[in-house]
Amino acid sequence: MASEDINRLKGRSNYLNAATTVKSWLLTLDHKRIGLLYLFAITFFFFIGGIYATLIRLELVTPEGDLLTPEMYNRVFTMHGVTMIFFFLIPSIPAVLGNFCIPLMIGAKDVAFPKLNLMSWYIFMTGASMMLYTMISGGIDTGWTFYPPYSSIYSNSQVTIAGVAIFVTGFSSILTGLNFMVTIHTMRAPGLTWFRLPLFIWAHYATSLIMVLGTPVIAITVLALAFERTLQIGIFDPKLGGDPVLFQHMFWFYSHPAVYIMILPSMGVISELIATMTRKRISGYNFVAFSSLAIAVFGFLVWGHHMFTTSQSMYTGMIFSLISYAVAIPSAIKTFNWTATIYKGSVSFDTPMIYALAFLGLFTIGGMTGLFLAALGLDIYLQDTYFVVAHFHYVMVGSAVIGFLGGLHYWWPKITGRLYSEALGRVSALIIFIGFNLTFFPQFILGQLGMPRRYHAYPPEFQVLHVLSSAGASILAVGFILPAFYLLYSLKYGERAGANPWMAAGLEWQTPSPPPTENFTYQPIVTHEPYEFEQVPEIRQAREAELQRA
């Protein structure tokens, strides 16, 4: 079976070997190559953010602030957050896997606007270079939330340039979202109706909606902050006649939906992984698809739940709490449906499935602890403690990063044409799962005990839990570094993958791995719903072979 693919591939060019000059990469209009350009950039930033995280966990091993000075610690945790959120998490799945997979999954040659797609990458790199300059010139110490008047008047760090970097990067996000929406609307293969779309596409459609509608607001917000800082125009500082809480409203109006920019694509990945690895149609397809849209819409109406202690009016707080519970329901629907999909399935435990299961466990905990924080009277206590830190790491790392890694392992054979070591893949997924829980579960308890976040030094009674957390972080680091090695190793020494190593049902698996530049050498026509595993030729052949043997 695999040898047939190799034979088919022989003598045929693919998107990787069609041209090999540096220029052919830097000026490429191929969505697959642009996806890889993003992969290089965000992997770089992931490890930079990881270095900052390492410094944080090392500092917190002892209660005294003895490793870093307070100024340095504040810069380190701020740069960790800014790097991971704006330069890794937000672009991760959409810009890498979305770019690579969306046209393949809908049977298109490319995205709707290939030149705009390349421009988005250059805009991203411009913002990223500015952020690198910010790092080299000392970083910023405002927390990734940039609350004024600290950020606008009191901080002595590079706030303005960092703000401009985020402003610029935002346009990459807006344009990518726009590109995806137009692509999904206009480029679907014949027969590929909306309800035949893989759930990955639905998730990216919902994400694109948030990118296009939400990102301009953060652009306005950081620009206003930069104006106040450089020109002393009173917008947020009360001494200049501004209102500091106004900033929080504007900031969270984007930054809460931004959480869904990070998690929705991951949910889309998990739907693909679970369907393929259980060979079943995702239970409640319509409910899962529409819950993505519901999350995108409701996500814009809950920003005030970050501000229950900020002296907003009591009734405002109540309305935001109520809507926050409404947005919890679509996430619950998805979780129940993923679990139900496994029921009476044909479960394989390949590496992507291990990641999907890790996601399911960690997302459940991340989502459930969200119920604690949306509860008004309890949030008063837990707000700004380690409980919040633990909660959002369960969602952003335990769910978004795990989803990205699961997706990367799932589409890696398609992207590179090579298989990585299954044993190492499974082991590193397990190491990440264990290391992650050991790092972040103690932080729930820390928060419940009243440990505030962003503390450089802390009372000694919290030390045991901090040491546990740092120990977990070192295990987690091993789990993140391992894939870098075996994935790179597979590029040269990995077994050839064949077109459809997972026996999956999506269109992207019908074209060779790696795909040709034009994606398909024929016009794909879709005649059935997604996840029809009866129709997958590789599965049919395997079954016939088994029947003959029997």
Added chain:
Amino acid sequence: MNPSSFLSLIPFFPDQASSFAFEVDLFYLFLFALTGFFTVLIGVAALYFLIKYRRRSKGEVPEQIEGHLKLEIAWTVIPFLISMFIFAWGAKLYYQMYTAPGDALEIFITGKQWMWRAQHPDGQREINELHVPLGRRVKLTMTSEDVIHSYFIPAFRTKTDVVPGRYTMSWFTPAKTGTYHLFCAEYCGTQHSGMIGKVIVMDYPDYQAWLRGVPREKSPAEAGAQFFTSLACNNCHLDGGAGRGPSLHNLFGTDVKLANGSTVKADETYLRESILNPGAKIVGGYANDMPTFQGLVTEEQVAMIIQYIKSIGPGQGAATATAPRPAAPSSVAPAAPAARPTERPASERPAKPGAP
């Protein structure tokens, strides 16, 4: 054993030292049990399915199940109902925390990079410590001199941001004597993690003794009265509406008619704004000619002046402070707003110097 002391046996909570602590912890434990139940349910179901339905042969295709509408509706509606119950419980607690009783002991808190100042009603001040009496309701009125801070007492389960440019409020009833952590919970710059202190809950007699032991300065209202004179407020804010500015006697807590026709309640926030940004809300019939005191007074001084205005407010009887001018007669009942110049027709008011 009462339920409160039972909860305190669970090791993962700090001391329960306020009347809110037990209720917050009970709510927490309820949510822990509820979410724990559903997490385990999902986990066990997933594990069971994973083992039972593991792939047996390479060519296996399971029977496809065409959705189950009733199941979908059930796991939409049931979580929704449960979450509405959680919302209502949380909102009830929030309401209690947001509604300070009128008879509380009022302490004024100022946050400043990187220290906490407190001033007690009789003028005793302390830094990075807060002494409060057991079993008495205590209300904190708070503001910041610079950036946003947050006043967090884990043992009380209370936390309120301390925001420059406005007053915020927090209240509690200390329920257990002892010394507890005070943390700044909103990141405020270099020494954020050093902006910590102690909250000391004392029996009422001990608290009284402590108050006596602190070198007592002027009470905030007395000090405020002095600033009222030294800043020359008294030149314009004359009694009986004879001055360029409205009289401030019997003002606090009443409704004020503004020049633009709207009405505002004369609370701390309004008074503070009128000192620092006098043009924001002009009292009906008066000109916008008061200069701003922004930058000339500290937040603590503003608070003292407000305390002075409160002390000459309705129902306070004779001013508790030595007022720069004779206090309003205590016989003026709070419910006699007609005496207030702000509600008199403009024609009755003396012409203002400087008005065209």
